[in-house]
Amino acid sequence: MIANAFAIGRQRRVLPGFGLSLGISLTFVSLILLLPLTSLVGQLSQLSWSQYWFLINDPRLLASYAVTLLGAGVAALFNAAFGLLMAWVLVRYDFPGKRLVDALMDLPFALPTAVAGVTLATLYSNNGWVGRLLEPLGISVAYTWVGIALAMAFTSIPFVVRTVQPVLEDLPAEVDEAAVTLGARDGHAFRRVILPHLWPALVTGTGLAFVRSLGEFGAVIFIAGGKPYETEITSLMIFVKLQEYDYAGASAVASIVLATSLILLLAINLWQGRFIKRLHGGRP
Amino acid sequence: MSIRIANIAKTYGRPGRGRTRALEPIDLDIHDGELIGLLGPSGSGKTTLLRIVAGLEQADSGTIHFAERDVTNVHVRDRRIGFVFQHYALFRHMSVYDNVAFGLNALPRRERPSSAEIRSRVMQLLEMVRLQAFAERFPAQLSGGQQQRVALARALALKPDVLLLDEPFGALDAKVRQELRRWLRHLHEELHFTSLFVTHDQEEALELSDRVVVMSDGRIEQVDTPDALYRQPANRFVFEFLGDVNRLEGDVRDETLTCGEARLAVPGMPDGRHELLLRPHEIHLSERDDARAHLPVSVSAVVPVGAEVRLELEADWLGEPWLASVGHETFERLDAKRGKRLFAHPVRLHRFDAERPQTLSPVCAS
Numbered sequence: 085m086i087a088n089a090f091a092i093g094r095q096r097r098v099l100p101g102f103g104l105s106l107g108i109s110l111t112f113v114s115l116i117l118l119l120p121l122t123s124l125v126g127q128l129s130q131l132s133w134s135q136y137w138f139l140i141n142d143p144r145l146l147a148s149y150a151v152t153l154l155g156a157g158v159a160a161l162f163n164a165a166f167g168l169l170m171a172w173v174l175v176r177y178d179f180p181g182k183r184l185v186d187a188l189m190d191l192p193f194a195l196p197t198a199v200a201g202v203t204l205a206t207l208y209s210n211n212g213w214v215g216r217l218l219e220p221l222g223i224s225v226a227y228t229w230v231g232i233a234l235a236m237a238f239t240s241i242p243f244v245v246r247t248v249q250p251v252l253e254d255l256p257a258e259v260d261e262a263a264v265t266l267g268a269r270d271g272h273a274f275r276r277v278i279l280p281h282l283w284p285a286l287v288t289g290t291g292l293a294f295v296r297s298l299g300e301f302g303a304v305i306f307i308a309g310g311k312p313y314e315t316e317i318t319s320l321m322i323f324v325k326l327q328e329y330d331y332a333g334a335s336a337v338a339s340i341v342l343a344t345s346l347i348l349l350l351a352i353n354l355w356q357g358r359f360i361k362r363l364h365g366g367r368p
Numbered sequence: 369m370s371i372r373i374a375n376i377a378k379t380y381g382r383p384g385r386g387r388t389r390a391l392e393p394i395d396l397d398i399h400d401g402e403l404i405g406l407l408g409p410s411g412s413g414k415t416t417l418l419r420i421v422a423g424l425e426q427a428d429s430g431t432i433h434f435a436e437r438d439v440t441n442v443h444v445r446d447r448r449i450g451f452v453f454q455h456y457a458l459f460r461h462m463s464v465y466d467n468v469a470f471g472l473n474a475l476p477r478r479e480r481p482s483s484a485e486i487r488s489r490v491m492q493l494l495e496m497v498r499l500q501a502f503a504e505r506f507p508a509q510l511s512g513g514q515q516q517r518v519a520l521a522r523a524l525a526l527k528p529d530v531l532l533l534d535e536p537f538g539a540l541d542a543k544v545r546q547e548l549r550r551w552l553r554h555l556h557e558e559l560h561f562t563s564l565f566v567t568h569d570q571e572e573a574l575e576l577s578d579r580v581v582v583m584s585d586g587r588i589e590q591v592d593t594p595d596a597l598y599r600q601p602a603n604r605f606v607f608e609f610l611g612d613v614n615r616l617e618g619d620v621r622d623e624t625l626t627c628g629e630a631r632l633a634v635p636g637m638p639d640g641r642h643e644l645l646l647r648p649h650e651i652h653l654s655e656r657d658d659a660r661a662h663l664p665v666s667v668s669a670v671v672p673v674g675a676e677v678r679l680e681l682e683a684d685w686l687g688e689p690w691l692a693s694v695g696h697e698t699f700e701r702l703d704a705k706r707g708k709r710l711f712a713h714p715v716r717l718h719r720f721d722a723e724r725p726q727t728l729s730p731v732c733a734s
Contacts, residue, residue: 258457266471
């Protein structure tokens, strides 16, 4: 069947190496991505549907979904706003130290997430530098969902900055200028002209940040504290189940996280494809 | 609306880090309803000047008045200008209709016309640029010429006092360019806005403008009607920039210029080494020399272009080949094939090494 499909597509290609490069890529995708997933499915197959349903409906687990979604949602929204601003500043203005700030944007990727987690926890705990200042105001960050959102925002900010930045660089300054010569106020020009251009990249970046936050573990657990029903995140639940040698249970929870992430990524991709088609001349 | 540009200067770069002077202090008066072409090579400051008039860039010094209104420190959006960009700068995510309606929709609520009025105004503009059938299309679905017409309609939607165009036809192919030029000229005659456009194409500037401003190195070299510019160039730069130029350099003694075996009578010229310039159409060709001119040349290339034939002429006494344009009739009579030997007779010669530009007519074409 696959061979057949390839035979139909067999026309003379200008770019060489299609067969070889696609073959290697698919092999790699299978080894690195699909193989581990198969083992997950293998673990799940030990469970019946009712067992599965019971496992994923555990009240403690339901609370962890809520905390994780809340944290990831807040982190993603925060990053959408802050990442857009950061990208804007990095593209549109020149200032001393711009290269350094640009490089710093990648730090959350480069830093081991556990290091970030420990650092944030010590900073925001009640006797940490920042926590001490916030405590008299009645705000506690560490060991609450705010801390979780903060850690998630920290690790996923580069997704938004790095997806929006190149699109903004491609947007010619002439387009802003055209809007201004037509009498548009800055806010109007931004909303009607610039934002629609950045929209696909911004949504993709925010979506990626959200998905990344759903699965974040290292950076979050230290600051979250892991109080059952309050600050337990889903990835911690998986970890706990693994420590109890409950492989099937861990797989069941993991499958929920995986399914949510996959559905989100797919939705973003489909939506973005439609948007881009419209920009390039297809009917909406 | 008239535009008065006084003492406008602009320098780029920070002090001490290689500043470049983009504009020397410039003065220019543009009358109400005029169509002015800013012509010059790249880097001559013409686009900078246009952007300063638009308010997209700030001048270091000087003032700009639209009629009696001082707009020097008025923000672009409040200057009431229309601006057309070389690469159209259309909003790609909006339909043609929404692009044209953008300026009207951006008005503050008090001044904004009702949506029915906006609709009729936009459709009227689209009809003017002959694109009413394309209102629902997106810019990417239009050709370059159509996109530029949308950009023009968009710029005219707010009835600007002044229309500014930055190399409006620069990105289009020759035929579309020609068509759009003629169309812009008509539009201008119909609507009578004052407009200023930038171009590096002499033909475009001469064809379209009421007056042409020739610029080089941030200075204005000459401001004149196309006709005067062509006939009485103020200096050598203008002369050379406005068309093809042939050079003749030689020693003058007793009112005769010699250069190798070539001889030419130049009445009234002082002795010494001189350079004379002439246009391709100012060369008369014949099979014989005469007492006034002995300029033997041989034809090295023949290019028929429309109503005329361009001949490339070579000779030992010439540094670089001359270009001559002759009518088809003359071309056939002379049988000017490649390698044919002929004699050149300058009809007119231009001299720029004197204090004032001079034009000599040494030979009366027989």
